[in-house]
Structure formats: structure tokens, C-alpha cells
Amino acid sequence: MTRIDDVARLAGVSTATVSRALRGLPTVSAQTRRRVLAAAEQLQYAVSPSASRLAGGRTGAVAVVVPRITRWFFGVVVEAVEDFLHQAGYDLLLHNLGGREQNRQRLLRTANLHKRVDAVMLVATPLHPADLTTLAALDLPGVTVSSGTDVPGWPCVRIDDVAAARTATRHLLDLGHRRIAHISGDPDDELAFTAHLDRRHGYHEALRAAGLRPDPGLDVESGFDIAGGTRATEELLRRGDPPTAIFAACDEMAMGALTALRDAGLRVPQDVSLIGIDDHALSGVLGLSTIAQPATEQGRLAAEMLLDPLCGPAGASTINAAGSPVILPTRLVVRDSTAPPRAN
């Protein structure tokens, strides 16, 4: 392994100069820099990250925490973040909570973030008050994406979940539906999200604005994924007097609903209309109407907001550092799964 001394010797300068030249600091003459770069190239020198981190105090890594990397939204967000971070020269440490409370505790309580990263991105991660204290003690910059828990001092990028749900519900109302069910995530999940709470809220708001009273019998909770959508819909149908339309809290739940409806012999949209939120990569294939949310943009923007203060001088952030959350727009996409209720 060639070290910085080898480069220094070959270039005929001190290790301090090699260090400066290689990092592109301005305090090196063009000629010296050229000599150093050539020597490093010739020796195939690569700086030791551990040594650099220990001496410099920066890790060059960012931790990204997601509930489940296998879900559409999180996969897309991570892809966008990964691209941005690597282009900026940062490593990405992935933490997938996998829906298990135990994993969140391992991440936060033990020292798995401590001195390991320069910043943290929390995607849709709910935090207990004790977790907030832990994070504050870590004294790291961070950003939150999507609903979850806001962290004081961290910027946040997300959509307006309440408004998205309102739009979805209103679309069904506009088509003439009155018995509109809602299927969403279970607050008893070990790792409860908060997105589905906001979405239920928007559903209720839209119903009330149309003069309807939310019917608890039309409101079923289950897991926030495909299987959860199937279970919730089965439960809904078991209750009798099925709705003419279902608003699923996310596209994956809507897809699960599709299975349950088909198994029950109900056609979409002739018997039941169905709408979700996301615009999942497969929603087009399934003809699913939905509220599209920009996942790539949320990831990219969050990465940008996270790195921005890390690069520039302290406090020189050019982007909305903390303050109010950045809300990205959503949009109604009408496909084949929503239609007026049967006139009968």
C-alpha cells in the first residue's frame, strides 16, 4: 500500500503539501499541484479514509434510514439519494429498518451512527421522544423525507399527505360515489408511520366537505403494503354492504385490494372504483388511478439540502436550511380503476 509519504518523496514536497494538493485546496501553486498529482497517479496512490477521517474529523459518509427498501417509494428515493451522494463524493450507509422496532433501537440507541457519518437522512421514520434526545446528543446535521417525525433544526421535504388524500377522495366524490371506503396502514405496526394518519385525515376532510359523515365501518386498517391491502379489503367485504369505491392509502395497498376484489368476484371499476397514492411503477400496467407523488425529486432535493451546509462555510446554506418543510406537488392521474358508480 503506498502512503502519503511515498507520494511526497516522489514529488519532492512535504506530506502536508500532498494532502493539500490532492484535496484541491487553493493554497497550492499550480506547478506543485501538477507534480503531486503526477506522483500520486504514478504510484496509484489512494488516501486511507480511516486515517483521513481520524485526522480530519470528517467521515465522508451519510447514513440513510428507510423503513423498507423493497417498497416502491423508498427504493426510488434511495436511488436518487445514492446518485447525488456519490457524485458529491460521499459514501452511503444504508439502514433498512424492515418494519422492526428492534432495528430502530439498534440504530439509535447503540453507537451505530456515532462518529460514523457526517449526516443522517431519515425517510418516513417515526421517532419517540427518547429518540429525539438521542439524535440531539449526536449533534449531527440531518434531513427528514416524507412523513415521519420532524427533528428540530433539520430541514424536511415531503408532499402534503392531507391534500393528496383529499384530492383522491374528491375524485371519487366527483364521480358520484357516496359509499367510499378507506384502507390504510395499521397504527399497531411495530414501526408506525404517520403518513397514513395524514391521509386518513384528508379522506375525512373531503367527505365532510361533501356533507358526508365518515363511517367507521368503511375505514379499515392493515399493513401499509400489498398483503395489507388484500387483508383490509377482505375485512371490508366481510362486513357486508360493500362500498362503491375504495381509497387506498398507497398504491401497494390498492394493488392488494385488487386481488381481494377479484377473488370476491367484484370487477374494477364496474362494481368498485379504486384509487391509491404514489404512482407506483406498476400502476400504469394495472390501470390504477392514483395521486402521483415525485419520489425521485424528494430524494434528490433532500440529499441536496443535506450536503449543502456540509460543503459551504458554516451557515452559508443557499437552500432553505430548516424552517418550514419543503412541500412537493402531487397530481391526480386518472386511469381505468375509477368510474361512476353503477346506477341501480
Added chain:
Amino acid sequence: MTRIDDVARLAGVSTATVSRALRGLPTVSAQTRRRVLAAAEQLQYAVSPSASRLAGGRTGAVAVVVPRITRWFFGVVVEAVEDFLHQAGYDLLLHNLGGREQNRQRLLRTANLHKRVDAVMLVATPLHPADLTTLAALDLPGVTVSSGTDVPGWPCVRIDDVAAARTATRHLLDLGHRRIAHISGDPDDELAFTAHLDRRHGYHEALRAAGLRPDPGLDVESGFDIAGGTRATEELLRRGDPPTAIFAACDEMAMGALTALRDAGLRVPQDVSLIGIDDHALSGVLGLSTIAQPATEQGRLAAEMLLDPLCGPAGASTINAAGSPVILPTRLVVRDSTAPPRAN
């Protein structure tokens, strides 16, 4: 930040002893260990990874390289690997090539792996001969998952792609199909996979075994994803005289085919049968017949094979270290997208 000296002072021992006690080395008396642990706990001490890495030479991190984290197979593999690595106390550095050759070069050519990780996992990553030289120079342990390029000395876990394709094709043949098309990935992709080559091979084998000659007109290449499946199927239909069945190289391509078939007014399976490979989370929802492959198991097993030699004494690997690849079984899953051809 409390350092190891603080703990040593409080426990009344040397830093060497603290280091040993905290890492669970056997050469520490039970009593001393207890005192050290208590002191560390009391001071909320967390070892500095950078210092530990520099002094000890181990990074405690593993790089995982995938083509696209948003694709079903890679998401599931990463989820399994993440879980295993974190349980073993390793960090996971995620590299998502995003289908861009440039990203692979950045990863391999520059020093992004150099001294940063203890091991590398390459999932479905094709390698040029020059890349193999680079990897060899890195002198890191590694493992490959799924088709890609084998690396000398690294173990490999995968399925038998040829056999899987043969089974899929034979299923269609058994149903009575004779005009069986194949849609698969494009070798002109910047980052060519090899899985689809093996799968085409199996398709050809099954046809020949049934006494049929592969028809180039029924063999269309496009991207190895949803959009690619749609494009390939559109091209197939444009050629006229449509097949009675389509074997897609992966479920995501089959899903894309579904859209194209629907748009062309063709019903599945009445007009065209369709089968893929994977057993994607949504294949059940879509009623797609497929060849299921164990993604979680491939990830978990690969992680295990990777870490095993890192923990035990050198060469004491208890698992099939290198040698022949570990082949995991696939299985035919018949749903609603395959049926006998119309008798006409």
C-alpha cells in the same frame, strides 16, 4: 466526546485493557471486564470507528453493488443482506450502478472501494477483464450473486438461469404452444447483464428438445424492465403473425408485455399466454405465471458466505468458500396467464 482514556481512568486500567474488554477478547478477567463495561456505560462511551480502523486495519464495512435498487430482485437481495450484515455488526455501503457504465467505472477505477471496506458483494454486475485486474489488485474478499461475471477466488450464489428458462418454455410447450416468443434484455445496454443470455439459451434448448427451430422473428430484445417489456412486445406485434405465447426473461418485462397486449386488444391468456421469471411481489396480483426464484435466500446466503471467513481464523471457512457456485432451486408457479392456445 469521551475517549478510551476516559474509560480507562474511570475503570482504573490501561487503554489496552479497555480495548480488549470492549471487544470481548478472552484475555480479560471477568472482574476487570465488568468494571470496564460499567465505566463505558456510565460515560456513554462509543469507540471511534476511524481510529479503530486505522489502528486495527479492519473497516467493519461491506460494499454491496447492485445494478438498480428499484428492481424487485435487487431490492429483496439488499434487504436480506442488510439484515445479516447489521446483525453481524457490519455497515453496508450501497452502490447502485443505475445502469450507467460511468458509475461502474467510478466505483472500480477510482479508489471508492480501496481501504474503505473489508469485503465486496457484487450482485449481477458484469465485469470487463480490466475490472477483474482492478479487483484482484484490491485484494479483497468478495462474493458474487446472480449472473454477472465470476471473480476468481470468490464464491458465488445464484440460480440456474438456463434451467429456469427451460422450465418456463417447457410449460408453454406442454400446454400445446408452438409459436412461443421470447422477450429479453438488450445486450447493447451500457451495463449488460448476462442473466438474459442464459435465459435465452434455455429457451432455445427447450424449443429444440421439442423439435422446434428457434425463430429469430419471435425473439425480441429490449430493456430488462417494465418499459422494455412493453417495447419488446409492441415490436413483436408489429412484425405480424403474433405468437400464441410469450416467455419474458423476467417478471417485470412480462408486466410490461401485459400493457402492450392490452393496448393491442389481446387477452391473456385467451389470445396470448405469458410467463416470466422471478415471482415478483406483484405477480400474484397480476395472476402472472412464473418461475419463482429465492431472492431473500440468495442474499442471506451470500452475506453469510462473505462474512464467514472474515470472522473465523484465516482459511477456517465452514461454508463452501469458493469452488463451484451455490445453485439455489427455482420452481414453476402456474397462475392465470398461461393456458392452452385457442383451437382454431
Added chain:
DNA sequence: CTGAAAGCGCTTACAG
């Protein structure tokens, strides 16, 4: 079983 001391390979004031 434990400790004193060297050393891992960089970066950063400080001085010039």
C-alpha cells in the same frame, strides 16, 4: 491477565 509504548496514515494549526 495486564500495561507501556509504538504506530496506524493522515490533517491542521503554526511559523515562515
Added chain:
DNA sequence: CTGAAAGCGCTTACAG
């Protein structure tokens, strides 16, 4: 613009 030297916080032979 450049260099000598201290220091980042651990681990590891080595000695006892």
C-alpha cells in the same frame, strides 16, 4: 505558497 511537528483515538506486539 510550503514545511516541521503535533495530534487525531484507537490496537497491537512485546514484556512481564
